[in-house]
Amino acid sequence: MRKPAPPALLPAPPILLRYALLEVRRTLRDPGFVIFGTAMPVLMYLLFTNVGGAGGADGGTYWAISSMVGMAAYGALGSAVGTGTGIAEDKSLGWLRQLRITPIPPRQVVLGRALAGSVTVLPALLAVLTAGGLVNGVRLGAGQWAALVVLLWAGALPFTLLGIGNGYRLSAQTTGVVNVGCLMGMAVVGGLWFPVELFPGWLRSLAGYTPANRFADLGWAVTRGSAPGALTVAVLLAWLFVFGSYAVVSYRRSARTA
Amino acid sequence: MTHMEDSAPAVSFDGVSKAFGAVLAVSGVGLGIPRGETVALLGRNGAGKSTAIALLLGLDEPDAGTVRLFGGPPARAVAAGRVGAMLQDGRPIRRVTVRELVTFVASAFPRPLPVAEALALAGLTDLADRRVDKLSGGQTQRVRFAVALAGGPELVVLDEPTAALDVEARRAFWASMRAYADRGNTVLFSTHYLEEADSYADRIVVLDHGRVVADGTSELIKGTVGGHLVSFDLAPAAGLRTEDTGDTENAVNTEGAEGAQGAGGLLVRAEDLHLLPGVVSAEVRGGRALLRTDDSDATVLALARLGAVRRLEVVPATLEDAFLALTREAVAR
Numbered sequence: 077m078r079k080p081a082p083p084a085l086l087p088a089p090p091i092l093l094r095y096a097l098l099e100v101r102r103t104l105r106d107p108g109f110v111i112f113g114t115a116m117p118v119l120m121y122l123l124f125t126n127v128g129g130a131g132g133a134d135g136g137t138y139w140a141i142s143s144m145v146g147m148a149a150y151g152a153l154g155s156a157v158g159t160g161t162g163i164a165e166d167k168s169l170g171w172l173r174q175l176r177i178t179p180i181p182p183r184q185v186v187l188g189r190a191l192a193g194s195v196t197v198l199p200a201l202l203a204v205l206t207a208g209g210l211v212n213g214v215r216l217g218a219g220q221w222a223a224l225v226v227l228l229w230a231g232a233l234p235f236t237l238l239g240i241g242n243g244y245r246l247s248a249q250t251t252g253v254v255n256v257g258c259l260m261g262m263a264v265v266g267g268l269w270f271p272v273e274l275f276p277g278w279l280r281s282l283a284g285y286t287p288a289n290r291f292a293d294l295g296w297a298v299t300r301g302s303a304p305g306a307l308t309v310a311v312l313l314a315w316l317f318v319f320g321s322y323a324v325v326s327y328r329r330s331a332r333t334a
Numbered sequence: 335m336t337h338m339e340d341s342a343p344a345v346s347f348d349g350v351s352k353a354f355g356a357v358l359a360v361s362g363v364g365l366g367i368p369r370g371e372t373v374a375l376l377g378r379n380g381a382g383k384s385t386a387i388a389l390l391l392g393l394d395e396p397d398a399g400t401v402r403l404f405g406g407p408p409a410r411a412v413a414a415g416r417v418g419a420m421l422q423d424g425r426p427i428r429r430v431t432v433r434e435l436v437t438f439v440a441s442a443f444p445r446p447l448p449v450a451e452a453l454a455l456a457g458l459t460d461l462a463d464r465r466v467d468k469l470s471g472g473q474t475q476r477v478r479f480a481v482a483l484a485g486g487p488e489l490v491v492l493d494e495p496t497a498a499l500d501v502e503a504r505r506a507f508w509a510s511m512r513a514y515a516d517r518g519n520t521v522l523f524s525t526h527y528l529e530e531a532d533s534y535a536d537r538i539v540v541l542d543h544g545r546v547v548a549d550g551t552s553e554l555i556k557g558t559v560g561g562h563l564v565s566f567d568l569a570p571a572a573g574l575r576t577e578d579t580g581d582t583e584n585a586v587n588t589e590g591a592e593g594a595q596g597a598g599g600l601l602v603r604a605e606d607l608h609l610l611p612g613v614v615s616a617e618v619r620g621g622r623a624l625l626r627t628d629d630s631d632a633t634v635l636a637l638a639r640l641g642a643v644r645r646l647e648v649v650p651a652t653l654e655d656a657f658l659a660l661t662r663e664a665v666a667r
Contacts, residue, residue, distance in 0.1 A: 091441065094442075095438070098434065101429075101430070102427070102430055165428075166427055169424070169425045170421055171424070174481065176412075177419050178439060178485065179412065179413050179414065181413070
């Protein structure tokens with residue numbers, strides 16, 4: 077009895093990184109990504125905080141900060157689920173099938189894609205935070221800024237997985253629609269666009285269990301000068317598990333059929 | 335790897351079947367392709383070519399039988415970078431340049447071709463820095479070819495590689511393919527173009543309704559259905575009338591035919607044509623008998639004896655004749 081040959085002769089990490097790099101490049105060259113993924117959240121943030129006036133000086137500052145976090149989270153969320161739209165497109169072009177007849181192990185393709193998705197979360201995130209600091213004069217400590225970036229970047233992972241799950245499961249067109257639907261629904265209910273304080277009571281308590289709300293809360297906690305709460309972390313981990321399983325199941329199903 | 339695997343054929347199918355629902359796409363296929371051979375897979379749409387290729391590449395699992403590449407399961411050969419393929423309907427991804435795409439694919443293989451060489455083989459040197467999604471259909475096809483070769487695979491599988499190419503591009507493509515095969519690589523391609531199979535393959539495998547209906551050199555396959563095509567005008571006697579409605583043509587041919595019939599009292603009934611020596615199959619079209627024969631001399635002599643040599647023609651059967659005969663037979667079966 078011979079032991080089964082190892083799946084690849086190449087060391088795994090380099091090809092994963094090369095694939096992620098290829099995907100990051102492709103995403104950054106997409107005008108749709110630059111306009112809707114990055115410019116739009118910045119524009120919405122500036123509109124929401126400068127039009128109509130959000131009360132007195134104190135209230136204004138508070139809203140400038142909390143909306144900054146909300147819109148940064150919204151931008152990151154959009155880029156994260158957008159990863160799936162790219163996957164569905166590649167599937168429809170036969171590119172995923174083509175990758176399956178290269179020595180790249182299929183898992184590395186998914187991981188590379190997730191990694192690329194994590195990187196493409198950064199432009200929107202950084203752009204909104206920059207607009208907060210430079211245009212709206214938001215002042216935070218250096219450690220707070222760094223914590224904001226790291227937490228909102230890492231916290232986007234469940235949404236990348238949700239997008240990947242949709243991308244492997246659905247057709248290219250459906251994925252686009254479903255991803256935008258997920259994005260809008262989660263963003264609005266999660267209080268990224270308007271503060272949950274404006275919601276009726278029942279919706280406000282529901283919001284606390286939605287992933288986008290807890291995702292943004294990572295950032296809101298930082299701006300309040302505290303660490304993210306245990307409940308926030310627990311709810312996010314639960315969603316990470318749900319979306320992660322969804323991505324794995326979708327991927328396995330597509331490997332059988334695609 | 336053991337010695338046995340070193341000498342194993344590039345491709346071997348043993349009793350391979352695959353059904354999709356009630357449709358048996360591939361049925362009991364047995365096939366061996368030694369290393370270094372160039373093989374054409376010929377068949378009509380839906381004959382099972384693409385399914386056979388998907389099974390070969392390990393993209394699909396057979397319901398029965400085994401597929402082996404270089405003596406092992408397809409997945410192992412793919413993981414070892416010994417296989418490259420140009421899939422049907424594959425379209426290149428967007429927002430990458432030709433060079434970026436080919437470089438990336440090459441980097442996934444343990445023994446890739448130099449990128450410049452892969453680009454040159456596919457005729458893409460001048461297009462290397464263009465975006466893949468900005469290319470024409472024929473240029474896109476060449477990108478897919480470069481992707482198939484980039485890894486320097488020992489076995490190249492091409493599913494209808496020249497479908498979108500014009501005549502000149504097709505010729506250039508086959509020159510590159512030849513060059514790659516001449517390095518000792520194995521090539522399997524499927525095509526609709528019979529002349530491509532005829533001119534570029536060492537061997538042709540004809541697939542119909544999921545079965546191998548013929549397998550051999552082009553000459554051998556032409557031979558199986560009758561090496562020559564003998565045709566002549568039928569006399570307009572009652573016995574020769576067929577369901578064919580070529581009445582006008584028959585009328586035109588009548589004058590010439592009268593004399594011979596009067597003198598010889600000839601009667602070759604259309605339904606008896608296949609009884610003539612050498613004849614493999616017979617058909618009447620537009621008042622003309624078309625006989626496929628594997629002994630054209632004997633057939634012609636017999637016809638002469640019967641006095642039936644009106645506008646007689648003898649031409650070697652083409653691969654197309656053979657292909658049509660083979661696949662039509664399978665329909666009737």
